Every structure is written in structure tokens, then in C-alpha cells.
Amino acid sequence: MTGVLVRADAVTHRFGRFVAVDRVSMQVRPGEVVGLLGANGAGKTTLIRMLLGLLATDAGRVELLGGPPDLEHRRRLGYVPQNLGLYRDLTVLENLTFIARCYGADVPRLPAEMEPYSRALVQDLPLGIQRQAAFIAALSHSPELLLLDEPTSGVDALARASLWDTIRGESDRGIGVLVTTHYMQEAQQCDRLLLMSNGRVVAEGSESDIVGSTTALAVRTDDWAKAFAALNAADAPVVLVGRAIRVADTEPAELRRILAAAGIEANIEPVPATIEERMLVLARESEAA
């Protein structure tokens, strides 16, 4: 297995003439939490379906848990889909029993805080508890690799922290985790991020690797509404933060020209970019290419 749980070597998948995934290479090692980020249509789902063997590769190769991504290797991974994959009209215990039996595993013991919910129908439980149950189900057969699709969507910060306690606990025990997310807070929980755009990996590394020393411009002016309108009309990637304005991917000179043309006096200052702003810039670049 050489210390890699899942590996893609220059994999490509086309739908007709559309290249959904274009020569992507990536891997997840034991104990590692890897975040997969990107716009809708960037190729995240297609990549994951290839990693799972649910979609054939048109070029390149996938290795899952030391072999081809077939049923035999798939049974050694745990998966929490976005819609949780639980039967809503069964109880928590019934779900866990059914799923454990599918894998030939023992029915997992519920942690004390979940015990009061064991005989409740899944559909009657708060979303945070449903998500906990889905995690317990996915972990019941002691998988070596965990695949999570938007694992904390819709839950509050405390429930999200508790789910990440579970995820991190698993990775401490040596499980590899691949997680897709739209939450920047969640991206910050990962050891390593893969940023996809238009079927390609456009950036890779920790959050600080990806953002690096890139900057955005902060515009401060009394006439924020007018400045926002002018920059927006000029199609600059502008974000309003309270009453301040941030602009990604624009030269200071260009910004000054737009504001001057609108008769606005403003103080322009470079500030460290956020990961979202970096994503926006990378997405624009890959679209232009």
C-alpha cells in the first residue's frame, strides 16, 4: 500500500466533448485530512466518482487502498453523502444495525450523548444529531479511508465543532479523510487543500500556501455606496465588508482610474487576501486560459 490510501495519476474524464476532469493527480495518506474545494462544475464530484470506481477514467489511473477501485476495495472506505444516506423512517438504532450488517460488522455502540436518540426516527431528530448518526454509521466497519461530502452543512458552530472532533479523532488513529466543502471554516480544519477549477487542480497546499503573499485592495471612502457602484459597474471583483470595500485581482492604478472617473476620493491600501479571494482570482484565470 506504500502509505497512500487513494491515488489518482493524471486522471481525465470527458462527457462528450466536455472535459470534466483534466489530468488530475492527487493522493490521500493515512492520518491526513485533505479538503477538496472548487466552484460547482469544477469537477469535484466527477473526480470523487472516479476515485470510487463509479465512473471510468478516460485516461490516467486510480488506485484505491492498494488496488483497483472495485467493490472489494470500496468496502474498506466509509462515506457520508451530503444527504446523509440514512433511512429517515427508521430509528437511529435500526439504521446502524442495517448498515453494520451490510458490511458484516458489529453494531456500533452509541456514545452516551447519542443514547437518548437511539429509538427515535431519523426524520424526527435535529440535523446535527442526524449528522452524528451518519458518521457513526459510516465508521461502524472501521474504514481506512473516510469520504465526506459537505459534512457539516446546515448545523450550528457547536455541532460543527463536535463533528470535527470526530473527524480529527479518526485521522489521529491513522484514517485518511477526503472532504469536499464550501465552508471556509471547514477548509481551515484540513491539513491540505486541493483547489479545482474547470476540471484542473489550480492550487494545492495549506491555506497559507495557497493564499501566500497575494493581496486584495481595501478601499476606504465616505462615499462607499457610490464607490461600490462605480467599481461594480466596471466589473471589478468587488466585495462589501461592512462599509469598507475589498477588490480582488485588480491593479491599484486601474482602481484609482475607475474611482477618479467617478469623482470619488478614496484611500486604497493592499491587504492580505482571503482564501475566497484567492479562489476567485484562480477561477478567473483558469476561465481565461
Add this chain to the structure above:
Amino acid sequence: MTFGVRSATARFGDTVALDNVTVDVPSGMVVAVVGGDGAGKSTLLRALTGEVPLDTGAVQAPPKQDLGYLPASSGSWAALSVTQNIDFVGGIYGLKGEALAVRRAELLERAKLTGAADRLASQLSGGMRRKLGFSMAIVHEPSLLVLDEPSTGVDPVSRIDLWRLVSEAAATGTAVIMSTTYLDEAERAAHLVVLDGGRVLVQGSYDEVRAGFTGAITRSDQPVRAEWSWRRGRDRREYWPDTDPPPGATIVQPDLEDIIIALSLRRRAARPLS
């Protein structure tokens, strides 16, 4: 003009969905309401639109024809084209002929949907569909705009585009209140409201919320009191609400995520869950 709710309480049977909530939504401002499933976000918004009657408290909102609402579900009709969706809603507000055509063209251009005008709503990406719903909610230039999770499930790049549209509405004087599960959006809003179990956990601008936070948050790999700690990446955070952290502990500048978790822990410690 300031809209909002004052001392609002709403019950559904035995469930208190809103518990003495006061929120102001002034013109030209984006107010973001955050919280998890069941926190009371939708109830607060639907109290403003008049869909949920309050048990006690008062609502200050414009009449229906001056209020725009994007529901959490979809906000557009899947079987209609982008143009038909806008024209239908525009027609309800009495827009027709040249005025409707001008308004439609303007909305589509702003939302970058001009190229998709003839596509069915069902054929749009998630982000495009939410932008269509947004455009429909503002077709009649309402003075209060109520958006229920406009960005949930929308990817980060499209979300910035959506935020641009929301900002634009505020910049032209509209009062905007939106619910969101993304804390980065709450940080960007002029005013943020954190709901937890129907009550306001904290509200203010992000700077005010940070300044008003009391106690210390430390970082370590071995927390002293597990019940006051949570995971952030490879380390754990620990909250010291009333006592000083032990000497030598690494104190961190909390972000909104840390602050909300810490305040939620404090609330739960103060009144244990039954």
C-alpha cells in the same frame, strides 16, 4: 427607515421558536442572521414578512408590495424560463410592456444571467438559480429585502457574486436581512445576529462582537477542561469565561467561529439542556 422586530416571541405548540428577539434592519445595511438548523432564523425572517404571527412583540415592516422575499426553498419556478420567471413576478407587481422589458434587462445584466435568459430554471446551476431568485425578489425595488439562506449550498466563487448583488441592493438604500450558515458572510455584513435556540446569542458589527467578547481562548493539544474545549485543525481551543487561563498558556485572538462556540458553551453551562 428602520425595519425590524422588537421583543418578538413566537411559539409553535410547545416549541419557542423565537424568544424575546429584538433586531433592527436599517436602510442601506446588510443584516446577517446566523445559526444552525432550528436556531430560529427562518421564523425571524417570516415574522418580518408577516407569514409567522408573533405571540408577543412588534414587527416593523413595509406593506407586502414594498417587501421582497426569497424563500429558502427555491424562489423560482423550475418549468419556466429565466425570462418567464421574472416577467411573471414583475406582472404581479404591475410591471408590463416597455417598463418590464427595461427592468428585466437590467436585472439579468446585473446577475450575469443575460446569456441564460431562455434557459429553464431547472437547467441552471445552483448559484445561477439563487441569483434568479434574488432578481425576482427585487423586481419591484422593495425597501425591505428578506433573503432566507440565499447562499446555502452555493459554491464559494458564486457566493461572492451573490454577495455582490446583496451589497448592491444595500448600496442603493435597501434594508437587507438575510440568513446564512456561512460565518464569513456574517463577518462581512454590517450587522450580524447569532441565534441559538430561538434567542440572540450575540449581535452587532463583527468589530463590536469581537470587542464585547469576554474571557480568554487558549490553544493547546491537551485541554485542561474537556467540556470547555473544541477542535480547530490539529490543535484544540479552550474557553476560560471567568477565570484566567493557566500561566504559560497560548492565548489566541478568537475569530467569529471561536466566539460563537465559546458563547454557546457558556449558555449551555448556564442552563443545562433538559
